[in-house]
Amino acid sequence: MKESDVGEGQRLGAEPLDAFFARTPRFALAFSGGTDSAFLLAAALTAGCDVKAYGVRTAFQPAFEIDDSRRLADELGADFQLIDADVFARRDVCENGPDRCYRCKTFIFSTILAAMDRDGFSVLADGTNATDDPSRRPGFQALRELGVVSPLRRAGMAKDDVRAASRELCLFTADKPSFSCLAVHAPAGALLTPEALEAVRKQLGVL
Numbered sequence: 001m002k003e004s005d006v007g008e009g010q011r012l013g014a015e016p017l018d019a020f021f022a023r024t025p026r027f028a029l030a031f032s033g034g035t036d037s038a039f040l041l042a043a044a045l046t047a048g049c050d051v052k053a054y055g056v057r058t059a060f061q062p063a064f065e066i067d068d069s070r071r072l073a074d075e076l077g078a079d080f081q082l083i084d085a086d087v088f089a090r091r092d093v094c095e096n097g098p099d100r101c102y103r104c105k106t107f108i109f110s111t112i113l114a115a116m117d118r119d120g121f122s123v124l125a126d127g128t129n130a131t132d133d134p135s136r137r138p139g140f141q142a143l144r145e146l147g148v149v150s151p152l153r154r155a156g157m158a159k160d161d162v163r164a165a166s167r168e169l170c171l172f173t174a175d176k177p178s179f180s181c182l183a184v185h186a187p188a189g190a191l192l193t194p195e196a197l198e199a200v201r202k203q204l205g206v207l
Contacts, residue, residue, distance in 0.1 A: 001134040007144030012130055013156035020151040021047040027123040027149075028116035029053045030109060031080065033069030035159070036127030036152060038173040039166045045076055046169070052079040052119065054112045058087040059197055060104070060181040062206040072173060085111050087192075094192040098138075100183065105142035113146065125149045131159040182206075 003012065021044060029044070031037045031053035044051040055069045066082065073080035085107070087093055093103045113124060126143065128150035134140040143150065152162060159178075166174035183192055185200045201207065 001138070001140050003134060005144075006134050006140055007147070009147065009149035010128060010134070010140060010143055010153050012153055014154045015151075017043065017151055017155040017157065018047065020149075020154065021049050024049070024123055024125075024149075026050040026121065027125050028112065028119070028121040030112050030124060030126040030148070031055050031069055031073075032127065033065045033067075033072060033173070034127065034178070035166060035173045035176050036129050036162050038068075038072050038127075038171055038176075039162050039169070040125065040127050040152060041072070041078055042076055042169050042171055043165070045078060052081065052116070052121065054115055055080065055082045056108045056111050057082055057084050058108070059194065060087055060183045062179070062182065062201070062204075064206065065179070068173065068176070072171070075172075081115065083111055083115055088194065096183065096186065096189055096192050098188075100138075102138040102141050104181075104183070105139035106146065109142060109146050109148055123149060125151055128153045129159055129162055130156050 026049065029037060029041055029051055031041060041051060041053050053073055055066065057066055090107055093100060093107060116124060126148050128143065129152040132153065163174050182197050182200045185204060186192055186196055190196060
């Protein structure tokens with residue numbers, strides 16, 4: 001995907017972050033426990049927004065990501081819901097084709113959209129930032145199709161900007177290393193099974 005093809009919700013530099021908070025005082029957040037979504041959650045709460053964080057736990061994530069999500073939500077006093085989702089039930093994802101990331105993102109965000117709709121939220125935001133390159137991330141297509149908003153990217157905040165702003169808020173995630181999901185480390189095209197992901201865990205040394 002080219003920059004000109006991204007969704008309006010991912011339009012680079014389109015809107016300052018405080019302007020997004022002002023016009024969207026209530027929204028749901030796709031929360032991974034990583035640096036970007038952690039900062040967005042903290043900044044939204046600081047701005048007085050009514051925001052609920054939704055995490056989706058699948059076999060593709062190491063346990064420490066879930067632990068970090070819970071820890072940060074507890075430290076911020078944020079409303080956080082963890083949803084378990086069976087990614088192995090999704091043959092289209094586990095076939096591990098070139099569009100796996102797009103299909104997985106569609107599955108994850110659709111799971112959150114269903115939950116937030118029951119809770120009365122109409123806007124879903126995520127932590128995509130200005131450093132994320134749509135030509136290298138098929139997940140941008142899912143964001144566009146599902147109407148997800150990426151306030152950090154719209155604010156033109158690159159990864160280093162997010163880290164610096166996180167330090168100002170004293171977030172423990174400020175210097176947290178980026179970590180791709182386990183599926184990224186599996187051989188391309190190889191079927192994603194519990195056994196295949198366990199081999200990846202051992203290779204990477206993560207639980």
